[in-house]
Amino acid sequence: MPRILPGVIAMAAVVVASNILVQHLLGSWLTWGALTYPVAFLVTDIMNRVYGPTAARKVVYAGFVTGVLCSLVAAGMDKTTLRIAVASGAAFLSAQLMDISVFNQLRKYNWWLPPLAASVAGSILDTTVFFTIAFASQLTPIFPADDVSWANELVPLLGHGPVQPLWVSLAVADCGVKLAQAVLALVPFRIVVGNLIQRRAQTN
Numbered sequence: 001m002p003r004i005l006p007g008v009i010a011m012a013a014v015v016v017a018s019n020i021l022v023q024h025l026l027g028s029w030l031t032w033g034a035l036t037y038p039v040a041f042l043v044t045d046i047m048n049r050v051y052g053p054t055a056a057r058k059v060v061y062a063g064f065v066t067g068v069l070c071s072l073v074a075a076g077m078d079k080t081t082l083r084i085a086v087a088s089g090a091a092f093l094s095a096q097l098m099d100i101s102v103f104n105q106l107r108k109y110n111w112w113l114p115p116l117a118a119s120v121a122g123s124i125l126d127t128t129v130f131f132t133i134a135f136a137s138q139l140t141p142i143f144p145a146d147d148v149s150w151a152n153e154l155v156p157l158l159g160h161g162p163v164q165p166l167w168v169s170l171a172v173a174d175c176g177v178k179l180a181q182a183v184l185a186l187v188p189f190r191i192v193v194g195n196l197i198q199r200r201a202q203t204n
Helices: 002-021 039-051 053-078 082-106 113-135 138-142 166-186 186-204
Strands: 152-154 164-167
Touching: 002 039, 002 053, 039 053, 039 082, 039 113, 039 166, 039 186, 053 082, 082 113, 113 138, 113 166, 113 186, 152 166, 164 166, 166 186
Parallel strands: none
Antiparallel strands: 152 164
């Protein structure tokens, strides 16, 4: 546990920060949480590369528990709903485990391919699961107490494209940020992994 403690702390920090920042808008289609949440994929990939998939899963589960606790606190403060909480938890867990799986299948290839492909796959799954569960009108009968009619208002996609429910624009913008960060995260991934592997070699 001590060796993965930094990863657990980092993941918990990302989850807590994202749960707070998601309440603050950034432009018309995003929240500030969209900028912090993708860091979770970076944390998972670093732990996977340095310590392996079992350690990475432990970090993910710690992040999931942290997210559940954040949702309970937010619900008590009337800052979220059951539907949003379920969507958030399902998206986080499925996407992070997908990330680990894809990374493992590609870990023997060039250093940049596993984290990039894993983050891209995880990001697409995360966005799809979260926004579908949270806002799709087809799932309204499952969560009758949560009014998501505002998210299903028909608007041009990102303000300029074909008419779609508002939540589709939110999902596209969110996924775009995740994919951009998947590329940018390759730099800190390379640096942090290199440092951690060097430290492990020196202590062995």
